[in-house]
Amino acid sequence: MKRLAALTVAAVMAAAPAMAELVFPSLSYRTGPYAANGIPFADGYADYFTLVNERDGGIGGIKTRIVECETGYNTEKGVECYESTKGEGALIYQPLSTGITYQLIPKVTADGIPLHSMGYGRTSASNGKVFKWVFNYPTNYWNGASIMIKYILGQEGGDIKGKKIALVYHNSAYGKEPIRTLQELSKKHGFELSLLPVDHPGQEQKSQWLQIRREKPDYVLMWGWGVMNQVAIQEAANIRFPMDKFIGIWWSGSENDVLPVGAKADGYKALNMNLPGSDFPIYADLKKYVFDKGMAAGAGDQAGTVLYNRGLYAAMLAVEAAKKAQEIHGVAQITPAMMRDGMEALDITAAKMDALGVPNFGPEFSVSCADHGGGGQAVVQQWDAKAGKWNVISDFITPDKSVIDPLIEEDSMAYAKENNIQLRCN
């Protein structure tokens, strides 16, 4: 009987969720057509939390726990993942999909769990007065469009009047995000904008690139994802479009996008919100506490890639927000609502990045009640096919807020009106 009782107690203890832990769900996609991009991000995200547990003993003395759920980059599965993991004490969701983000915005708002869509999702969610539970720091698609034009202005001596700029985009909500901003910027700077949608998945783009060959734009911008990126870069090479005049958004600028094209991808440019490579002090810690201990996520072969670093960066921002939340509320075991407060008070400075072993890894920015979008900065990187690596060729560029802010205001206010949302931060 005694033995039975002991076994029962042990079973109950094993079955009960551990009380002292901070839960970070990872809505990842390691399978399906976009797995090649989902894996490095998920690995970087998981490895950072492992590092925090192994090196620091967790956050504020409490261990973190990743709950990974496979979405296959499918919106319905993403929502299922949210529903099945939120009960575990999830502190923050980072769904890595614009489609899933749109579906989760009303859900997280109702459930009181913060959502962080880093460089994707609904751009106007950066207005914290309307979107209390949604954050998209450090940058968003409209900022990306503005940064591209600002970079081109720099290349063209500040005058792009009469220049032709084409946008090749994934024909989806994601791909259409920059259009409005680019139209406004075209009015401001006098360039001619042509729009070239590519249907999902983007394996066949001959029509679009024949049109580019005929119209000879001065620059081509790209909002692509998955196979669309590789095919576009290959087609650009085929028609001999100058690669240094071809600029992709940060989701069109990983090693996966250029390596299949080989030497012809040399010179292709893309924006990035985090620096690529493994030349950062944090990698010494990762080696010591994660890789050498055999605790790396996945196959452990993604370190230093653009998307692995982005996963690290996303996790790092989540951990910093959790630390801030602990500091604000004076408790180690924080709730999702406290996590939200931490995110809203996040301040990423150069000194902080140095201390974290990631000097200049991302832009300096701060978040506030009204501004959930951060500074919006990004760098331009260029592919060196011979060396097989991305070189960062610009400083962090600040977007044209005079164009972006009114657009964000307009869109978010329309959302607030539709959904009867009371404005905050007054």
Added chain:
Amino acid sequence: MPDQLLYAMEVTLNGLMAGVLYALVALGFVLIFKASGIFNYAQGVMALFAALTLVGIMEGQVPFANLINAIFGTEIHTFGWQVPAVLAIVLTLLVMILLAWCVQKFVMRHLVNQEPIILFMATIGLAYFLEGLGDLMWGSDIKKLDVGLPQGLNATIDDLTYGWFGYGFFIDNLDIIATVVAAVLVIGLTVFSQYSKQGRALRAVADDHQAALSVGISLNYIWVLVWSIAGFVALVAGIMWGTKSGVQFSLSLIALKALPVLMLGGFTSIPGAIVGGLIIGVGEKLFEFLIGPMVGGATENWFAYVLALLFLVFRPQGLFGEKIIERV
């Protein structure tokens, strides 16, 4: 000559070439449907699996390396050798034949005389199994496939058309190669189907399983044969599409491009797959060129299906499909 006409000519030529690439995928569907009445949902995944295997063999990758490393704590990834493209293609073909044998042995032979919908469901299962197997064997990273096929602008056509019209046409070298390969494939498959003993047996099985069995034709052998040929066609399609976009899991989605071709050309005709591919290729490209700008572009995916449906209204069996006559 007016510029618009020149551009339309260039678009038409590129449409023909794109159509050939669609037809390459459609051919695999036709072969299996013709021989067994099965709509093989796994054909796109077979192209992916073949391409993954080809790259894996060429690069000397250790199959199931991640699994082996996870179980035994090893760090092996490659054998340390490179295999020449031709030898790798032959080895991949052997793998596809082995796959055909496995499909027959473990799936199809247990489903003889089942309803077509059951067989179709079995191929759905096969598609997901193969996708997972490919992932487990070779990993899910995007791989560059280089079997030495030229890619990019064909300078001769560019110069020639520039001399004639003052505007050089863009034709991709890879598309030209694909056209030649498709032509050889169609001729080869037609000759095989019409004139060889196995080809005749294959057609007999397609007409009536029971009758074919009664005259001593081995159903098992014929099905292994036809799945092997479909595997070979999948390998060819995988090489062409994989060279274009890198070998990655979205390669399986090329099957979507083959469906309107099949609807139009018929499920049972090898030349129908080619003609259907050409009509779809030219139709969607010209529509995008002429009407696309007026409706915001990106018309190709849906227009291909509209075009196929239009043909279906007048010929439900497809352009070259066999007319089904049910006698009471």
